[in-house]
Amino acid sequence: MSVGLFVSLHNESHPVMAEATFQAWLSRQEGVTVISAESPFSATVSVEEEKMDRFIDAASQLCSIRKLRTVKLL
Amino acid sequence: MPELRNVTIKTFDEKRRPIKSHVRLIVGGDFRDSPEPSHWHVVPSSIGYLGLRYQLVIEAHDEGYHPFRLEECTTDKEIILRKISEESIGWAERFVLGDRGRRKCNAIKIGIIDGYPPSSPKGLRHIAIAKWSNAKGPGVVSPDIMAHGVNVVNLVSNFLALGDGSDSDSERPEVVVYPVHCRTINGMQFLPIDVIEAALQAAVADGCDIINLSLGIEDDATDLVHGELVPFSRELLLAKSNNVIIVAATGNEVSEKVHLPANNDFVFGIGMLGLASEVTVGSAAERYMMEAERSIDFNRVADDPRFGRVFVAGAVGKGADFVFPGCGVCLVDNAGRPVEVSGTSFAAPIATAVLARVMSDMQLYVNGSMVRPSADEVWERVRGLTVRLGEEPWFATIRY
Numbered sequence: 001m002s003v004g005l006f007v008s009l010h011n012e013s014h015p016v017m018a019e020a021t022f023q024a025w026l027s028r029q030e031g032v033t034v035i036s037a038e039s040p041f042s043a044t045v046s047v048e049e050e051k052m053d054r055f056i057d058a059a060s061q062l063c064s065i066r067k068l069r070t071v072k073l074l
Numbered sequence: 075m076p077e078l079r080n081v082t083i084k085t086f087d088e089k090r091r092p093i094k095s096h097v098r099l100i101v102g103g104d105f106r107d108s109p110e111p112s113h114w115h116v117v118p119s120s121i122g123y124l125g126l127r128y129q130l131v132i133e134a135h136d137e138g139y140h141p142f143r144l145e146e147c148t149t150d151k152e153i154i155l156r157k158i159s160e161e162s163i164g165w166a167e168r169f170v171l172g173d174r175g176r177r178k179c180n181a182i183k184i185g186i187i188d189g190y191p192p193s194s195p196k197g198l199r200h201i202a203i204a205k206w207s208n209a210k211g212p213g214v215v216s217p218d219i220m221a222h223g224v225n226v227v228n229l230v231s232n233f234l235a236l237g238d239g240s241d242s243d244s245e246r247p248e249v250v251v252y253p254v255h256c257r258t259i260n261g262m263q264f265l266p267i268d269v270i271e272a273a274l275q276a277a278v279a280d281g282c283d284i285i286n287l288s289l290g291i292e293d294d295a296t297d298l299v300h301g302e303l304v305p306f307s308r309e310l311l312l313a314k315s316n317n318v319i320i321v322a323a324t325g326n327e328v329s330e331k332v333h334l335p336a337n338n339d340f341v342f343g344i345g346m347l348g349l350a351s352e353v354t355v356g357s358a359a360e361r362y363m364m365e366a367e368r369s370i371d372f373n374r375v376a377d378d379p380r381f382g383r384v385f386v387a388g389a390v391g392k393g394a395d396f397v398f399p400g401c402g403v404c405l406v407d408n409a410g411r412p413v414e415v416s417g418t419s420f421a422a423p424i425a426t427a428v429l430a431r432v433m434s435d436m437q438l439y440v441n442g443s444m445v446r447p448s449a450d451e452v453w454e455r456v457r458g459l460t461v462r463l464g465e466e467p468w469f470a471t472i473r474y
Contacts, residue, residue, distance in 0.1 A: 004259045006268055035257045044266055046259045066302050070264040071289045073189070073222050074323040074333070074419040 002033070002046040004068030007059060009041040014062040022063070029055055044068060084114045165352050166399030167233065169381060170424060181437075181444065182247040182430045185282035186423070187273045188226050188289070189219030190253040200236055201227055202250045206276040208269055214256050216263055225405070225415050226288045226423045227251055232405050233427035247430055252277055267291060267305050274309040278316050283433060283446060285313070286426040287322040288419035290333030306335040314340050319433070319449045321426045323418035325389030328365040328374075337393025340449070342429065345394045346421035348401025350375075350383035358416040359402035362387035388418050396456070398424045432456055 031051025035044045085095040092113035252273040256263035322336035336343035353359045366374040366385040374386045400421025436447040
């Protein structure tokens, strides 16, 4: 199972960003699939549950992470 | 354990012509759908009793629409489905619009954020589709979500008499759809809130005067990650500072709280009412009516001297400002077929259309330029035309 997350870059000066763009860095993370890139600095991703802790450890230093919220048609 | 016997039922239209139908057999909390649409079905014989344990829901097969209602079930197990009559189409219109001749609505720009096909279907070619980024971006457009948006747009068009060719272009309001696409996670489709927020930003930037949101999210502030903004908060501030009216559906379940963004003070939160005589057997409207009757929070059923028994279904309470017809509302779809829709999703566009008319009537030319009324001024005007929810009598009707 995967979990939907919305991630947004908040630390552009992080050393990781010197090596790659945010989107490229995201796509290299294990167990992470970029579903859509809302902007160069934010994206909707799905993360495999077993890889979640590892992803959060790596990502929390350079971006904000929150649960993907979905609306329903009424 | 009694023996379960099967019978064959057949479905016909009112002229006794076989019509294909779907059948859903509900047994306790479980249900089973017929695999293919057919004009005959084999079902357990106890379906004749519409009790708690067994229920048979029959739906004419017509591309997902419901243009038939149950007329009778004969002793020969023939189910007669009657087409919704022309007379029953538009009770909501009569309920809301006393004077059909005063539907002009000049120079108002209405934005609708919803699912929508890549091009407007036949009958809605006068509706513009915004070229905003999500329309070109990734994602999927499911047929159900597209049908939802088409019905919402159709209601706005219907209530403002757009597309009938009677007005010149300069007299017509401009209706623009902001199509939204789903994301797929674990094989299921979702509409992320970020997409809706981005569409709201685009609609405000495009100069929309009124924006319709026939959607929502359960309000659970305790679920927010530290530092995370309440959903829609930036966009609603943006709309407020640009004097844009936001209309949003409150939610369909009696037990639910009013959804976000309808529960925001700035937003016109729209609940739904229905007319008992227009409820189709086995339809969503019937379920909503039964829930309204069972509700004990306040009396949701009353007799209207003009129309008969009226009920308020769905989410009301804090954040719900007005109720409009939204339960068992009929409209003519783009193929000329009668369609029945139910949900606060469909009450909201009726409110949007009425608010557009109110706004149009209130705008003034000052020194050659148009001055729009503020959202607060429109609010006060609508309050004067309606009875607000929570006051007696509680069901709101607009005689406009």
